[in-house]
Amino acid sequence: MRHANISIFIPNNGCKNQCSFCNQKNITGILRQPTISEVKEIVDNAAYSINRDKFNDSEIAFFGGSFTAIDREYMVELLKLASMYVSKGTFNGIRISTRPDEITPEVLDILKKYRVSAIELGAQSMNDDVLLHNKRGHTRKDVILASKLVKQYGFSLGLQMMTGLYSSNSDMDYKTGKDIVMLNPDTVRIYPTVIMKGTYLAELYDNLEYIPMSFDETVDLCCKLILLFKENNIPIIRLGLHDSKSLRDNMIAGTWHPSFNEICQSRLILNKILLIIKEGRFSKGDIVLNVNPKLVSKVVGQKRKNLKTLLELGYNVILNQDSSLLEDDIMIKGCG
Numbered sequence: 077m078r079h080a081n082i083s084i085f086i087p088n089n090g091c092k093n094q095c096s097f098c099n100q101k102n103i104t105g106i107l108r109q110p111t112i113s114e115v116k117e118i119v120d121n122a123a124y125s126i127n128r129d130k131f132n133d134s135e136i137a138f139f140g141g142s143f144t145a146i147d148r149e150y151m152v153e154l155l156k157l158a159s160m161y162v163s164k165g166t167f168n169g170i171r172i173s174t175r176p177d178e179i180t181p182e183v184l185d186i187l188k189k190y191r192v193s194a195i196e197l198g199a200q201s202m203n204d205d206v207l208l209h210n211k212r213g214h215t216r217k218d219v220i221l222a223s224k225l226v227k228q229y230g231f232s233l234g235l236q237m238m239t240g241l242y243s244s245n246s247d248m249d250y251k252t253g254k255d256i257v258m259l260n261p262d263t264v265r266i267y268p269t270v271i272m273k274g275t276y277l278a279e280l281y282d283n284l285e286y287i288p289m290s291f292d293e294t295v296d297l298c299c300k301l302i303l304l305f306k307e308n309n310i311p312i313i314r315l316g317l318h319d320s321k322s323l324r325d326n327m328i329a330g331t332w333h334p335s336f337n338e339i340c341q342s343r344l345i346l347n348k349i350l351l352i353i354k355e356g357r358f359s360k361g362d363i364v365l366n367v368n369p370k371l372v373s374k375v376v377g378q379k380r381k382n383l384k385t386l387l388e389l390g391y392n393v394i395l396n397q398d399s400s401l402l403e404d405d406i407m408i409k410g411c412g
């Protein structure tokens with residue numbers, strides 16, 4: 077079953093503070109909150125154009141800010157409209173994203189009433205110092221309490237985390253991943269930090285007070301997080317920010333690539349090949365890699381990076397496609 081979100085951006089007019097990395101105008105290119113009739117038009121168009129054969133599970137998703145902190149009347153109007161489509165069966169549910177400290181039983185009662193199915197909380201880090209240094213305005217405890225409450229109410233819980241924030245490092249970010257696992261969310265999103273124009277991070281970066289995590293270190297860390305969440309059966313529904321013109325126009329530094337997920341998947345395959353080589357004590361020179369055709373692009377890597385790395389290590393790869401192998405199986409034979 078394939079899933080589609082009809083994403084509607086509600087900008088951060090409800091935010092009490094400005095997080096170090098956030099300049100939402102630059103991320104979404106939108107500042108004004110859409111009117112109810114504008115939202116209706118977006119949903120109507122999506123309902124008309126969605127390919128039901130391809131996507132048989134679809135949600136209306138209110139993203140981009142602190143949904144439960146926006147003007148209450150406006151929030152209820154948006155929910156009333158969205159729940160009408162869910163009642164008619166046009167969409168399967170409603171997904172919202174918000175801050176952990178904007179979750180209360182009163183708010184959850186409203187969300188339940190209007191048939192919200194999934195709530196995503198921007199945890200970003202589970203380290204109080206990192207949260208403080210990045211002006212998040214909430215604590216680790218807020219994330220824990222909100223997550224428990226969301227689950228108690230029977231919503232699907234999503235947790236979002238960031239890597240490479242100001243005053244964090246790989247070990248601290250991995251620990252955040254482990255703390256998130258303990259909260260047992262239904263989904264996670266991982267966003268490597270990108271420095272956008274007009275943010276506090278941009279100021280720190282200009283003053284040389286913040287050096288972003290390198291691309292390679294971020295890939296290594298995200299590979300570890302992918303394995304961590306996989307071992308714990310928690311689906312990662314997004315890795316890296318979505319591509320957009322305003323993102324490209326406003327990005328100063330940090331880790332971003334339109335195919336970031338593929339790059340990480342490819343690195344994981346390289347690590348697996350290296351492990352097989354080590355365990356099988358293969359001698360340097362030509363080696364034959366038998367893989368399922370679906371795995372070939374990941375084995376080769378972006379711009380043939382994996383094959384080049386293996387060559388630098390002394391292994392000249394001869395790729396052999398074998399449809400009888402499982403999709404993630406790799407068999408290696410030495411030559412000569």
Ligand code: SF4
Binds near residue numbers: 088094095099142
């Ligand atoms: S809470 Fe979210 S929308 Fe608001 S400033 Fe922070 S990151 Fe931006």
